[in-house]
Amino acid sequence: MALTSSSRQVVESSDKKLISKAAVLDGVEGKFNIVEFEVPEPKEGEFILRTEYAGVCGTDVHIYHGHLDTIEYPIVLGHEFCGIIEKLGSEKLYDSNGVAVKKGDRVVIVPGASCGECYYCQIAKTPTRCTNTKAYGFLPNKDPYLLSGGFSQYVHIKNKNTAFFKTDLDPEIAVLTEPLSICIHGFQRAGGVRFGSTVLVQGTGAIGLGAIAFAKRSGAAKVIAVGGPKRRLELAQKMGADIVIDIEEVRDPEERIKLVKAETKGGRGPDMVVECAGFPGALPEGLTYLSDSGEYVELGHFTDVGSVEMNPHWHILRKNANIRGVWGSDVEHMQMTLSILENMELPYEELISHKLPLNRIEDAIRSMSQKGYTLDGQEQVIKIAIDPWKDFE
Known part of the structure; x- marks a missing residue:
C-alpha cells in the first residue's frame, strides 16, 4: 500500500x-x-x-x-x-x-x-x-x-x-547478469560461434559489449564492432574487439560495408552478425555485411521502434541467410552468464x-x-x- x-x-x-x-x-x-x-x-x-x-x-x-x-x-x-x-x-x-x-x-x-x-x-x-x-x-x-x-x-x-x-x-x-544473458541466448539460438569465424557486432551498449566479449571467448578469430561513441569503442577493444568502426566518423553505410568486407576473408563478410543497436536501419545494413549462409542474430528490437524497408531477395534469399530472433533470456542463460562473470577474466565493472x-x-x-x-x-x-x-x- x-x-x-x-x-x-x-x-x-x-x-x-x-x-x-x-x-x-x-x-x-x-x-x-x-x-x-x-x-x-x-x-x-x-x-x-x-x-x-x-x-x-x-x-x-x-x-x-x-x-x-x-x-x-x-x-x-x-x-x-x-x-x-x-x-x-x-x-x-x-x-x-x-x-x-x-x-x-x-x-x-x-x-x-x-x-x-x-x-x-x-x-x-x-x-x-x-x-x-x-x-x-x-x-x-x-x-x-x-x-x-x-x-x-x-x-x-x-x-x-x-x-x-x-x-x-x-x-x-x-x-550485469540479466542484460549479458541476452547475448548467451542469442549465440545459443544461432548454434554457437564457430571456431575461427569472424563475428560482427552492431551497437556498443552493454549488450553489444557483452556480445563482443562472449564471441571472442567462444572461439571467434576476429570480432568487428560497429558503433560509438568513442568511450564505448575503447571499452569494446578491452572486451575483445579487433576492429572498431565509429559510426560518427564513418557516416555513410555504404562506406561502412566496404570497410567491413575488407576485414573478412575473401571479402565475403562476417560469418555472424549480432544486432544490438536497436535501430531499424541496422537490419538491412547488417544483412548486407553478412556472408553467404551466415547467421544474423537479432537482439536489439525487444520493443517496437519502427519499421524499415528491406529487399527479401537481396537481404535474405540471395544470401541464404539464417535469421535468429531472440526474445529475452531464461534461467539457464542467466546461470551461464553469472558463471562467466564470476571468472572475472575481463574488466566487466567498467560497463x-x-x-x-x-x-x-x-x-x-x-x-x-x-x-x-x-x-x-x-x-x-x-x-x-x-x-x-x-x-x-
Missing part, C-alpha cells in the same frame, strides 16, 4: 515494518514519482530483496516512450537488478542451483517467471515464449504486484517459479559508467535517448545503474 502522511507515522514507529521508496512511472513519457510504500511480509516461498543496483536498460527507455504495447501504468520499472535478502518467508529457501540462502546473502533475480504449465513451457520447451510470464519490472504497480520492479529500495520477490542465484560478485558486476539515485531516472532515460549518450551534457554513458539508497541529487 502507498502511505499517506498519517499512516507513515504509524508504520515508522514500528520496528517490524519496512518502508520502501520507489520510482513510479505514471504513463507514457510521464513522471517518475518517488512514492513510499509499506513493504509486505513475505509468505512461504517468498522473500524481500533490498535492492543494491538496478540497471537502466534500453527496454526501459522504450517503455518510457510507449514502444511496448503490453505495459500498464503506473509501473515500477527495472528488470535488471540484484540485492541482499532482507526477509525470508520460509525457514529454508534454496536458489536455482540448490544452494541454501539466508538473510544477508546477495542474489541475482531472473526477471521473467514462466508458468511451467503452458504449451511453450511443457511441450515446445521454450519458456521465454511462455504466454503467462510474470516479469519483474514489467508489471503494473498495483495489487498484487506492488514493489515488483528494481527501481525501488525493496522488491517483493513473490512471482510463482521465480528463479534466482546466490553470488559473491560485487553488485556492480552482478547487476557501469554511472550510478544515479532514484530521482534521476528521467535523466538516465534522457541520456540514453539522445545522440552521443551524454549525461549532464558532457559525460558519455555506457551503462547506468540506479542505486535506490543513494542520496537524491
Whole structure:
C-alpha cells in the first residue's frame, strides 16, 4: 500500500515494518514519482530483496516512450537488478542451483517467471515464449504486484517459479547478469560461434559489449564492432574487439560495408552478425555485411521502434541467410552468464559508467535517448545503474 502522511507515522514507529521508496512511472513519457510504500511480509516461498543496483536498460527507455504495447501504468520499472535478502518467508529457501540462502546473502533475480504449465513451457520447451510470464519490472504497480520492479529500495520477490542465484560478485558486476544473458541466448539460438569465424557486432551498449566479449571467448578469430561513441569503442577493444568502426566518423553505410568486407576473408563478410543497436536501419545494413549462409542474430528490437524497408531477395534469399530472433533470456542463460562473470577474466565493472539515485531516472532515460549518450551534457554513458539508497541529487 502507498502511505499517506498519517499512516507513515504509524508504520515508522514500528520496528517490524519496512518502508520502501520507489520510482513510479505514471504513463507514457510521464513522471517518475518517488512514492513510499509499506513493504509486505513475505509468505512461504517468498522473500524481500533490498535492492543494491538496478540497471537502466534500453527496454526501459522504450517503455518510457510507449514502444511496448503490453505495459500498464503506473509501473515500477527495472528488470535488471540484484540485492541482499532482507526477509525470508520460509525457514529454508534454496536458489536455482540448490544452494541454501539466508538473510544477508546477495542474489541475482531472473526477471521473467514462466508458468511451467503452458504449451511453450511443457511441450515446445521454450519458456521465454511462455504466454503467462510474470516479469519483474514489467508489471503494473498495483495489487498484487506492488514493489515488483528494481527501481525501488525493496522488491517483493513473490512471482510463482521465480528463479534466482546466490553470488559473491560485487553488485556492480552482478547487476550485469540479466542484460549479458541476452547475448548467451542469442549465440545459443544461432548454434554457437564457430571456431575461427569472424563475428560482427552492431551497437556498443552493454549488450553489444557483452556480445563482443562472449564471441571472442567462444572461439571467434576476429570480432568487428560497429558503433560509438568513442568511450564505448575503447571499452569494446578491452572486451575483445579487433576492429572498431565509429559510426560518427564513418557516416555513410555504404562506406561502412566496404570497410567491413575488407576485414573478412575473401571479402565475403562476417560469418555472424549480432544486432544490438536497436535501430531499424541496422537490419538491412547488417544483412548486407553478412556472408553467404551466415547467421544474423537479432537482439536489439525487444520493443517496437519502427519499421524499415528491406529487399527479401537481396537481404535474405540471395544470401541464404539464417535469421535468429531472440526474445529475452531464461534461467539457464542467466546461470551461464553469472558463471562467466564470476571468472572475472575481463574488466566487466567498467560497463557501469554511472550510478544515479532514484530521482534521476528521467535523466538516465534522457541520456540514453539522445545522440552521443551524454549525461549532464558532457559525460558519455555506457551503462547506468540506479542505486535506490543513494542520496537524491
